[in-house]
Structure formats: C-alpha cells, structure tokens
Amino acid sequence: MQPGRPPALEVVVAGAGPAGLSAAAACAAAGLRTALVAPALRPWPHTYCLWAEELTAAAGALGLDAGAVAAVHPTVVVRTAAGGERRLGRRYARLRNDVLHAALLDRARAHGAHLVDGRVEALRAEGGGEVAVLADGTELRAGAVLDARGAGPGTAQQRAWGEVVAGPVDALVPPGSALLMDWTALAGTGGSPAFLYGLPLDDGTTLLEATSLAARPPVPLPDLRARLAALLESAGLRPVGPPERVAIPLDARPRRSGPGTPLGAAAGMVHPATGYSVGASLQLGPRVAAVLAAGGDAGAARRAVLTARRRATAGLLGVGLEVLLPLDAAATDAFFAAFFTLPERSWAAYLSTEAAPGEVAAAMAGTFAALPAAQRRSLLRTVARLGGAQTAGRLRALTGRPRRP
Ligand SMILES: Cc1cc2nc3c(=O)[nH]c(=O)nc-3n(C[C@H](O)[C@H](O)[C@H](O)COP(=O)(O)OP(=O)(O)OC[C@H]3O[C@@H](n4cnc5c(N)ncnc54)[C@H](O)[C@@H]3O)c2cc1C
Structure with a gap:
C-alpha cells in the first residue's frame, strides 16, 4: 500500500470486501481518481456463492473472466420432507476468491487507484464534496465517499458451521450440483430448524454446512457444529480441513443518513432471508462508478443506491x-x-x-x-x-x- 495522502481525489472507497473492492476497481477503470482505504487487502476467507447469471451480469463491467473467477454448478438441489428432492436447473456459482480478488485488485491498480492502509473512522460533507477521516487523523477529500465497511450486528442472523470432507459425497450432493438446502439431513440431530448445505470444491473435496437460515437470537455455533458432527459420524465422514464459521446479520440497519454512499452490506443489501449480497454488490459498483464518471455528485451516487x-x-x-x-x-x-x-x-x-x-x-x-x-x-x-x-x-x-x- 502507498503511504501518504493521494491528491485531488474524485472517489474514496472505504472497505475492501466484495462491495468495496469491486466498486474501487470499477471507479478507477471508469477514469475516476480513486483511493481505496482498507485495513487489509487479502483474499476474503469466506466461501461466497451467487447465481451464475448475477456473475455474468457483473463480469463485463468489471473486466472479469467469469469462467476463471468462479466454478459453476449446472443445477442446485433442494430436499424437504414435505416435497421430496427437487433438482433446479438454475446455475449456481462459487467464487474463486483468490482469482477474483487478484483480478479486481489488478484492475484497480492498473487504473491508478491509490491503496491506503488504514481505517475510515468518520465521514463528513464539506465544500460540495465529502471527507473520509482515517483513524490516524489523515483526511481524504473527494467528490464522493463510498462506504463499504460492512454491516452492523443486527438482531437476527444466519449462522452455519461448515466442515470440508474428503472426496465427493454423492448421496448428499449429487454430481454436477450444489446442495442449496436439505431440510431432511439434520432432522434427527436437534430441534431448531437447520438445513444441510453442500458444495463440491475445486480440489475434489466437499464443503458441508449445518445452517440455521435465520434466527433471533442467533443459534449458537457450537449447536450447529454438534449437529454437523452427528451427521458426519453417521455417514462415516471426517473433516479434513479447518472449519468455516458463518454469522451473517440479516436485519442490520443500512447507513442511510449522513454523508457517504453506502454499498453492499453497509447499504442493507444483505438479503434478509438468505444472507446473500455478493451478487448484487458486484453489479452495483460499476453502476455507481458510471454515475460518478458521468459527472454525478455524491447525492447522485446515493440516489443510485438508495432507490x-x-x-x-x-x-x-x-x-x-x-x-x-x-x-x-x-x-x-x-x-x-x-x-x-x-x-x-x-x-x-x-x-x-x-x-x-x-x-x-x-x-x-x-x-x-x-x-x-x-x-x-x-x-x-x-x-x-x-x-x-x-x-x-x-x-x-x-x-x-x-x-x-
Ligand atoms: C462464512 C460466510 C459465508 C458467506 N457466504 C456468502 C455467500 O455465499 N453469498 C453471499 O452473497 N454472501 C455470503 N456471505 C455474506 C457476506 O459476508 C456478506 O454478504 C459480504 O461479505 C458483504 O460484503 P461487503 O463487501 O458489503 O462487506 P464485508 O465483506 O463485510 O467487507 C467490509 C470490509 O470493510 C472493512 N472495514 C471494516 N471497517 C472498516 C473501516 N473502519 N475502514 C475501512 N475498512 C473497514 C473490513 O475489513 C472488510 O474487509 C457470507 C458470510 C460469511 C461470514
């Protein structure tokens, strides 16, 4: 990252999750003098999925090779006790975070974005533009600040405990598909509603997650870990890697007031019933960049998001x-x-x-x-x-x- 304050900025992006990094790449590529402020620039650790059509819709504007940044499953499976098994022919994509992150970062850098190591602590409006105040006191002035610092805690959350197991598990995750929801698999392991989620990974292993779709208060992660462990034991499966812990606020309040244009989870874009936001965020960044590149001010950027x-x-x-x-x-x-x-x-x-x-x-x-x-x-x-x-x-x-x- 570059030290010091970049001059005469048009856009400051706060946060380098999927929403912030894609917006910064899009703004820089649109010719806007852009700074991206983040405490770290490492590939995201979470397993991110979206519908393949969402990725296709975002890929062009972000200069991405959709086939490289994601593995696509042609079908998803839903299992319920009441309705049996359904195979749904809607393509589902698992992001290759390392490839996508590198592609977006390269695009931002190649178009001259300033990468600033820090945290944005406050935003204020000033002189027709906006100012991002960093924790070390640095002030970055720009026409607009895009606030992609993630969501607050919320009261309802989706929670999941995931384990990677060796090889494909065809009985649970049929070949060629992702298991979107299996409400039958965990039925004998506990009382609260929880489903099994399953994804084949690039190295031939399978990620299985015991998931509480939505609960207020959230289901404790140890409960989900125990339920998944019971299922794995009964299926003769053993974890082969570190677990994935999922906690997604579903009803966090969007940052609608004050200066700055919220993006992604900060804008309340997390789906209240599924926890997804990445597909929508990847598509929105380039739209906001286009508004600013066409001469729109901070107000126009906000209106493009908070419709x-x-x-x-x-x-x-x-x-x-x-x-x-x-x-x-x-x-x-x-x-x-x-x-x-x-x-x-x-x-x-x-x-x-x-x-x-x-x-x-x-x-x-x-x-x-x-x-x-x-x-x-x-x-x-x-x-x-x-x-x-x-x-x-x-x-x-x-x-x-x-x-x-
Ligand atoms: C394990 C897991 C799996 C998930 N799977 C999916 C999925 O499959 N599909 C999906 O759509 N969603 C998924 N989600 C939900 C997902 O986290 C969020 O929807 C998504 O990360 C939101 O992206 P974002 O860029 O808006 O915010 P975040 O990813 O939260 O990024 C915010 C960024 O801002 C940075 N930041 C924080 N404070 C500051 C500050 N003061 N100054 C500067 N930077 C700051 C943070 O370091 C972070 O990098 C998952 C979540 C988890 C935890």
Whole structure:
C-alpha cells in the first residue's frame, strides 16, 4: 500500500470486501481518481456463492473472466420432507476468491487507484464534496465517499458451521450440483430448524454446512457444529480441513443518513432471508462508478443506491424474514417445499434484493397459496402479530415515508 495522502481525489472507497473492492476497481477503470482505504487487502476467507447469471451480469463491467473467477454448478438441489428432492436447473456459482480478488485488485491498480492502509473512522460533507477521516487523523477529500465497511450486528442472523470432507459425497450432493438446502439431513440431530448445505470444491473435496437460515437470537455455533458432527459420524465422514464459521446479520440497519454512499452490506443489501449480497454488490459498483464518471455528485451516487424500488423490496423481504423466524422445523420444511413449487422466475425474484417489489409480493402470494391450510392460518396469525410498531416500520420502509416526530 502507498503511504501518504493521494491528491485531488474524485472517489474514496472505504472497505475492501466484495462491495468495496469491486466498486474501487470499477471507479478507477471508469477514469475516476480513486483511493481505496482498507485495513487489509487479502483474499476474503469466506466461501461466497451467487447465481451464475448475477456473475455474468457483473463480469463485463468489471473486466472479469467469469469462467476463471468462479466454478459453476449446472443445477442446485433442494430436499424437504414435505416435497421430496427437487433438482433446479438454475446455475449456481462459487467464487474463486483468490482469482477474483487478484483480478479486481489488478484492475484497480492498473487504473491508478491509490491503496491506503488504514481505517475510515468518520465521514463528513464539506465544500460540495465529502471527507473520509482515517483513524490516524489523515483526511481524504473527494467528490464522493463510498462506504463499504460492512454491516452492523443486527438482531437476527444466519449462522452455519461448515466442515470440508474428503472426496465427493454423492448421496448428499449429487454430481454436477450444489446442495442449496436439505431440510431432511439434520432432522434427527436437534430441534431448531437447520438445513444441510453442500458444495463440491475445486480440489475434489466437499464443503458441508449445518445452517440455521435465520434466527433471533442467533443459534449458537457450537449447536450447529454438534449437529454437523452427528451427521458426519453417521455417514462415516471426517473433516479434513479447518472449519468455516458463518454469522451473517440479516436485519442490520443500512447507513442511510449522513454523508457517504453506502454499498453492499453497509447499504442493507444483505438479503434478509438468505444472507446473500455478493451478487448484487458486484453489479452495483460499476453502476455507481458510471454515475460518478458521468459527472454525478455524491447525492447522485446515493440516489443510485438508495432507490425507492430497492427500499420497497427490502421492506417486503424484511416482512418475509419475520414470517420465517417463528416457524419450527416442520413448518420451515413445509414452507420451502411450497416455495420451490413456484415457477423459477418467481422464486428467483424472491431470492434477489434487486427484484421489483411486485415480483417479490407475487412470490409471497404464490408461496402462501401453496402452503397447507393449517400453515396458512398460522402465517396469517404471525402477520397479524407483527402489527403495531413493527408493521408501521415496515410500511414506512415500503413507502419511504419518514418517521413522524
Ligand atoms: C462464512 C460466510 C459465508 C458467506 N457466504 C456468502 C455467500 O455465499 N453469498 C453471499 O452473497 N454472501 C455470503 N456471505 C455474506 C457476506 O459476508 C456478506 O454478504 C459480504 O461479505 C458483504 O460484503 P461487503 O463487501 O458489503 O462487506 P464485508 O465483506 O463485510 O467487507 C467490509 C470490509 O470493510 C472493512 N472495514 C471494516 N471497517 C472498516 C473501516 N473502519 N475502514 C475501512 N475498512 C473497514 C473490513 O475489513 C472488510 O474487509 C457470507 C458470510 C460469511 C461470514
């Protein structure tokens, strides 16, 4: 990283997760004088997946070779006790973090981005631009600061404990596929709703994760570790590498107020029911870069991220999260059995924070109609219980109306 303060910046990006690094690469490549401030520039340690179409949509604008930066599985498998096994022909991509990280960093560097080793502690607006104040007191002035410092803690989280096991495990993860959700595999290992997630890795091993999709308070990781261990033991499988620990805040508040344009998890782009944000973030960075390169100011960048559509969709998905949280294991199983009977375009829309609110609402209505009658009644009771302040908050999010004093 370069010491000192880069002069006459047009963009400062705070944070080098998938959202920040891709935005910095896009801004630099768009010809903007860009600084990227991060405490470290190492490939991300987490296993990141997204839908292959999201990667394809992002690859061109980021100058990426989609075939090199990800391994693609032609199908995903969903298993429920209520609906059996479904093989869904939607391509699912696992990012090769080392390749993607290097490609984005090379692109940022090649286009002259300044890489600043540090932490952004505060943002302020000044003289028509924005200032990022670093922990060591350095002040970086730019037309716009993009805040990709990640999400706050939230109250509901997705949690998972993963282990890598030797070889393919065809009985759980059929060849050519990724196991998106198996609600049957962990059924005998504990009470709370948890599913098995499975991914073949490049070296021929398989990552298996015991996953709590959403819980408030979050499920303790040792519980998920024990449930996965019980499954591995019964299947005669042994871990062969370090575990993966997953904790994703699902309802962290986006940084909507104050200076700076939030991006990625900081912008509330984490899907409240799946924990995914990387596919959406990779696509958004180049769009914000285009707005700034066309002469847009910080306000224009914020408007490109904090759109009424994205806010309305987030509000609906937030209601969806609240509907999932009280479900027990059997009801969660039935819910996803119903959900995956929807046409692909409908369930795919629900799984995207970028979908139109109408598409998300249609998927909700379709799932409701496909549920058994008893569960429909209980779901309606949940929605009724959500009343009062919470519903008002959701409605405010949907309509974008400010809170009354
Ligand atoms: C194990 C695991 C697996 C996951 N799998 C998936 C998946 O398959 N698909 C998916 O879409 N999502 C997945 N997620 C969720 C994922 O973490 C987030 O959605 C994603 O990392 C958010 O990216 P981001 O760039 O917005 O923020 P982050 O990845 O949180 O990056 C924020 C960056 O900002 C830096 N930073 C923090 N404070 C400062 C500061 N003061 N100044 C400067 N920099 C700062 C941090 O060091 C960090 O590098 C997973 C999460 C975990 C933990």
